[in-house]
Each structure stands twice: as structure tokens, then as C-alpha cells.
Amino acid sequence: MIQCKDLVKIYKVDDEHEVMALQGLDLDVQKGELMGIIGSSGSGKSTLLNMLGGLDRPTAGKCVVDGKDLLRLQPKELVSYKLESVGFVWQNNARNIIPYLTAIENVELPMLLKGRHKRERAKELLELVGMGHRFHNKLTMLSGGEQQRVAIAISLANDPNLLLADEPTGSVDSKTADVILGVFRELNRSLHKTIVIVSHDTELTKKLDRVVAIRDGKTSSEILRKSYYEAEEHLLNEKEMKAEETHVELAVIDRAGRIQIPRDYLDSIELGESNKLRVELEDGKIMLVNPKSS
Ligand SMILES: Nc1ncnc2c1ncn2[C@@H]1O[C@H](COP(=O)(O)OP(=O)(O)OP(=O)(O)O)[C@@H](O)[C@H]1O
Structure with a gap:
């Protein structure tokens, strides 16, 4: 996709x-x-x-x-x-x-912009997001979570x-x-x-x-x-x-x-301000080593 x-x-x-x-x-x-x-x-x-x-x-x-x-x-x-x-x-x-x-008017709006008016589809979508009981409520009357569900239907x-x-x-x-x-x-x-x-x-x-x-x-x-x-x-x-x-x-x-590499990983090997690491291949593993250690 x-x-x-x-x-x-x-x-x-x-x-x-x-x-x-x-x-x-x-x-x-x-x-x-x-x-x-x-x-x-x-x-x-x-x-x-x-x-x-x-x-x-x-x-x-x-x-x-x-x-x-x-x-x-x-x-x-x-x-x-x-x-x-x-x-x-x-x-x-x-x-x-x-x-x-x-x-319901909010859900219909994008359809109207496409020249369609489908009240039945708007109802179906509101039902799908669990807002079937609130078709005719103004959005200001809904809680934040309910408004988000209407937004999903839209x-x-x-x-x-x-x-x-x-x-x-x-x-x-x-x-x-x-x-x-x-x-x-x-x-x-x-x-x-x-x-x-x-x-x-x-x-x-x-x-x-x-x-x-x-x-x-x-x-x-x-x-x-x-x-x-x-x-x-x-x-x-x-x-x-x-x-x-x-x-x-x-x-x-x-x-x-x-x-x-996450900063806390670099901090844990005490790299400090340095931007250099030794890269080693060992037993089929790639190791990143602080060149100052060992
Ligand atoms: N229109 C713009 N003009 C100039 N710089 C922008 C613009 N939009 C985003 N940036 C810059 O691009 C970088 C990425 O910003 P973006 O908003 O994509 O990050 P974000 O992860 O969504 O952040 P946040 O969670 O705070 O919204 C930031 O440095 C930001 O300042």
C-alpha cells in the first residue's frame, strides 16, 4: 500500500x-x-x-x-x-x-464535496464506530473520545x-x-x-x-x-x-x-563526545566497540 x-x-x-x-x-x-x-x-x-x-x-x-x-x-x-x-x-x-x-451532517460533508448525499451510509459509518445513538447530536455536545469516533467515521x-x-x-x-x-x-x-x-x-x-x-x-x-x-x-x-x-x-x-544507534547505548560504552567506534566481526556477530576500551 x-x-x-x-x-x-x-x-x-x-x-x-x-x-x-x-x-x-x-x-x-x-x-x-x-x-x-x-x-x-x-x-x-x-x-x-x-x-x-x-x-x-x-x-x-x-x-x-x-x-x-x-x-x-x-x-x-x-x-x-x-x-x-x-x-x-x-x-x-x-x-x-x-x-x-x-x-451525521459531519459525516455527510465529505460525500457532499464529491457530489453525493448518502444519509444511509453516514448512519452505517456512525454505527460502525459505536456512535449510532448520537446521530443528531451537535459535536459540541460530545466528549473528546466520542468526537474522535465521529472523526473516524468522517x-x-x-x-x-x-x-x-x-x-x-x-x-x-x-x-x-x-x-x-x-x-x-x-x-x-x-x-x-x-x-x-x-x-x-x-x-x-x-x-x-x-x-x-x-x-x-x-x-x-x-x-x-x-x-x-x-x-x-x-x-x-x-x-x-x-x-x-x-x-x-x-x-x-x-x-x-x-x-x-540509540544514544543510551553509546553512553553505556562511555563514548562521550567521540564519534568513532571500532566495528568488529566476531563469531558471526557484529560488535561495536569503544576504541578506548581494551
Ligand atoms: N513548515 C515547516 N517549515 C519549516 N520547518 C518545518 C516545517 N514543518 C516541520 N518543520 C521542521 O521539520 C522537523 C520535523 O518536524 P515534524 O513536525 O515533522 O516533527 P514531529 O515528529 O511531527 O514533531 P511533533 O511530535 O512535535 O509534532 C522539525 O525540525 C520541524 O521544526
């Missing part, structure tokens, strides 16, 4: 300064996958989401989503891509909904293949966050939507089968669930399970053979 290779995005700040928000990022997402992208503030998550959603153009690299090459789409094709191929759920509900309209209005969610659980408590994640799981299972959830919250790694971590605008590692079914069983018995017990984290090697 998504193939990004060496994706670069440079923002021009002023005549003299540029920011390289994506620095050759690689990302592959399969059709029908529900996955997460995590990274700290400034790592490039929103930039990546904007590229995937066609809201901004990459500077260089390759980015193909749902068979469409986003670097080559004509302006008119980009408009229909945004309206038909992809649905957005934002953390900030002001971007998702129109507060003075009812839930994102589905034009039946996109891909849903992009930016911190969808960032503004709600952990119980509501689990309900919202449950809605995404259900959409993934029943409608086979491909769903990408972006968050700065490392807790997300425990809850999904695959999470890609980005750092400084590049893919740094992938956190994969060891065994989905085994882990589900454990989770039922033990709520406070650490991600390491259910998931394995793999570093991502780019095409030039580079990997990103």
Missing part, C-alpha cells in the same frame, strides 16, 4: 536556512496492515504523514501510495487522491469536525483504502484511548482498511503488531510482536506487561549500510 524509498523533505525557513525534516526515509506498509509510527518531537512524523496524505510534496525520493506516485501526481489528480484514496484523523478535533453541525466517508491517524489518542485518557484503538482494530479487521497511526507515545508499541520508530527524519528501528496470539493470551492474564516481553525491536539498515 505504501512504498517510500529515500524520501527527503526539505523546508525552506528563509533565504539562508533550510530544515531537512525527512533525510532519506524508507517505509513499506502492506495492504490491510494496521501499524504505528513513533518518534519524539521533531523526528519528522507529521512531515511524513503530510507527504503520505498528499498535503505536501516530498523534495526527493520515491513515495508510492495505493499505486499512485505522489511525486508525479498532477494538481488535479492530487485533489482526487486526497478526497478518495486517503482518510485523515487528527489529534486536534478542530481539524476533523465542524462543531455546529450534527454528527475519515471513512469516501471509502478510502488508507487511513492516516495523527496522535488520535493524544487528547484522551488511557481508557478512552483503548476504545479508539479498538475502533481502528475493528475497521482493519472488518473493512480491511490499511491504517497508519502516528504517535510520540511509546506505549503504542505494546498495542500493535508492528511499529516503526523514526529518528531525525529516518527509519531507525522496527518493533515487531513476537507472536500475536501468544501475546494476546498473556495480555489477558497480565495487564502490566512490558513491550520487550511481547515484542522484538530490530534496527533498520539503510541502503548505504547505515544504522542508528
